[in-house]
Amino acid sequence: MNVDLFDFELPPERIALRPASPRDHARMLVLDGDATRDLHVHDLPSQLRPGDLLVFNDTRVLPAQLEGRRGEAKIGATLHKREGPRRWRAFIRNAKRLREGDAIDFGHGVVAVAGARGHDGSFALDFASDEPVELLLERAGTMPLPPYIASKRGTDARDAEDYQTMFAREAGAVAAPTAALHFTPGLMTALGQAGIGHATLTLHVGAGTFLPVKAEDTDQHRMHAEWGRIDRATADRLNAVRASGGRVIAVGTTSLRLIESAADEGGTIHPFEGDTAIFITPGYRFRGIDGLMTNFHLPRSTLFMLVSALMGLERMQAAYAHAVAADYRFYSYGDASLLLPER
Incomplete structure (x- = not known):
């Protein structure tokens, strides 16, 4: 596909330089089938169903x-x-x-x-x-803030905490799995009380995630490999949730890409350990996930291509235009979106 299809205009003032405080008070754009709702992250329990499972990346960012x-x-x-x-x-x-x-x-x-x-x-x-x-x-x-933040301000002591998720455990990433930055202990308690479970996997995010796509066609782009692991117990749990009618909701594109790397053609998720360079563009058939919570991504980026594959390019173009007009905050420290395609 032509990479220009994934371009859009973003006013520089829409780029967030600090996270919301408290973290779960960030705004959240919900795309639920054909419906669109403007909410906040702390509304997440009401947007999911009992039996659903959120999957977090427990990688820890190094001062790289x-x-x-x-x-x-x-x-x-x-x-x-x-x-x-x-x-x-x-x-x-x-x-x-x-x-x-x-x-x-x-x-x-x-x-x-x-x-x-x-x-x-x-x-x-x-x-x-x-x-x-x-x-x-x-x-x-020092913490490796993304270029679109680092070019506007210096890294400081706050970033050592702000750029780390509450799930961070396995040291090895040089970029944060930013969708999980929105979660707090209070929100996790509310999710549990609503019957929504959670699991973790590990994908060590690389700096290649911020590199622009320089090719004119998506077929010419080469992804950087990143190391990840899903253990057997986690794979079995994800499969059991889907078998019982629940949904596996990836928190962040890193979790999604690793689950999809571990899933076979029939949708069974297997234990996985090693490098993945999976590149998801429109036309891809998702096998292991049923939804995604993620931040707003760069124009012409592999991550905007991924969300367009999940929800449809026209749907995501319209959603991003709405987010810009409604003053949502973009990128790593910005607001969230919850993407729930028709099953």
Whole structure:
């Protein structure tokens, strides 16, 4: 499909620079079949049914933004995928000043040596020291806010909490599964009282999620791989919910993509552990999920293509036009949408 079909105009003032407070007071646009409703996240229990199951991504965001020097040259690095105990791939700013074998000093006793450059322009970085890389990042790194926020303000202490979900447990992401940022303990209690369950899986979100689609046709775009895991108990539970008539609602496109990667043609979800580079565009037949809660996405992005595959391109174009006109807040710290297609 032509990538231009997924373009839309977004006024810069619609980009949220801070999350709503409290988190579950963010607005929520509900697309339920043909119906459209303007609500808030704390209304979620009334929009789902007893027996439904929400699936959250329990990945934890690392402070994966680094600033350092190679000699006199300033070098910025955004880690995006672990390749080994001490090796990460990273997108590099001022990459023209970096060569394979160069050492980058990120301060605080953190040094990495540049390895081979990949097809996407990223470098492998091998971290020195015997300490776990996670400890090195805690010393030298900052939270990797998306470019559309970082270009408008600096990262600060608030982001260490704001850019982490209440489910964050498995360290390894360099971007937050932002739909889950809206959830609070109080909302989870209300959902449980309404008979709505929840489960977790792990997908370590990479910085590639923010890269624009530069190809003219979706068939020419290559997705970045991300590592994920669904254990057997979780897969069995998701299958049991659907078998009993309940719906599996993915919270975030990361949860959705991993479930779809683990589902077979018949809709059975299997245990999964490994990389996925699934790319979902209109025409895709969803196999493992029945709905999605997600934030509002970038124009021409793979994520806007995904929601258009779920609800229909014209439906999502109209929904986003409504969201812009109604002053919804967009992107990672913005408002939510609940997408429930006809079954």
